[in-house]
Amino acid sequence: MRFVLIVVLLAAAAAASARDVPSRGTEPGAAAYGGHEGEVVLWGGRIVALTSIYKQVCIEVRGRRVQADGRPAPFLQRGDGQLFLACDVSGRAREEFRIGDEATFAGTLDRVVTRIEQQRCDTIDRDYYLNSRRERTPDGGCRIWLPVVAVTDSKAWKTPPGGSSINPAAGYSPVRSSRPAPAPRAPTR
Numbered sequence: 237m238r239f240v241l242i243v244v245l246l247a248a249a250a251a252a253s254a255r256d257v258p259s260r261g262t263e264p265g266a267a268a269y270g271g272h273e274g275e276v277v278l279w280g281g282r283i284v285a286l287t288s289i290y291k292q293v294c295i296e297v298r299g300r301r302v303q304a305d306g307r308p309a310p311f312l313q314r315g316d317g318q319l320f321l322a323c324d325v326s327g328r329a330r331e332e333f334r335i336g337d338e339a340t341f342a343g344t345l346d347r348v349v350t351r352i353e354q355q356r357c358d359t360i361d362r363d364y365y366l367n368s369r370r371e372r373t374p375d376g377g378c379r380i381w382l383p384v385v386a387v388t389d390s391k392a393w394k395t396p397p398g399g400s401s402i403n404p405a406a407g408y409s410p411v412r413s414s415r416p417a418p419a420p421r422a423p424t425r
Contacts, residue, residue, distance in 0.1 A: 320383045
């Protein structure tokens with residue numbers, strides 16, 4: 237009986253771990269510290285800005301873990317949130333991607349760029365920069381590091397009009413119950 241219970245528990249653990257596959261290659265947070273250039277990565281997240289650097293069209297993304305189906309996880313998990321740039325030399329990115337879309341990018345880690353914000357790091361928009369590597373500059377600003385991925389392949393999931401990009405039909409909806417929470421129980425002896 238114990239053997240059957242152990243097998244069932246191991247199977248459940250394997251199924252749970254198969255749902256969330258970590259991004260391939262170095263995570264964006266570790267890549268922001270440099271030394272990983274040339275690595276092949278598979279990163280995903282939510283698009284927060286469209287920009288250009290070094291004559292390339294780039295997409296600024298808040299990183300999230302990539303699931304087994306290739307789509308970014310629906311919610312940030314511990315350690316997620318490092319901003320990164322996905323750059324595409326062909327210039328097609330502006331037509332395919334919109335701010336708020338979820339996207340996954342495969343490519344090679346190219347370099348790490350920095351951006352200087354005039355605000356202090358402790359007053360800067362924490363929701364935007366979340367877990368991004370940053371430090372205070374001598375003049376009181378904030379330096380943010382952004383790893384750059386040279387994109388070889390990408391996929392975007394459009395945000396539905398007026399809301400979240402979580403698609404309940406695809407199984408990405410958070411579990412919510414319409415029943416009220418149970419009343420607290422009295423302590424027992």
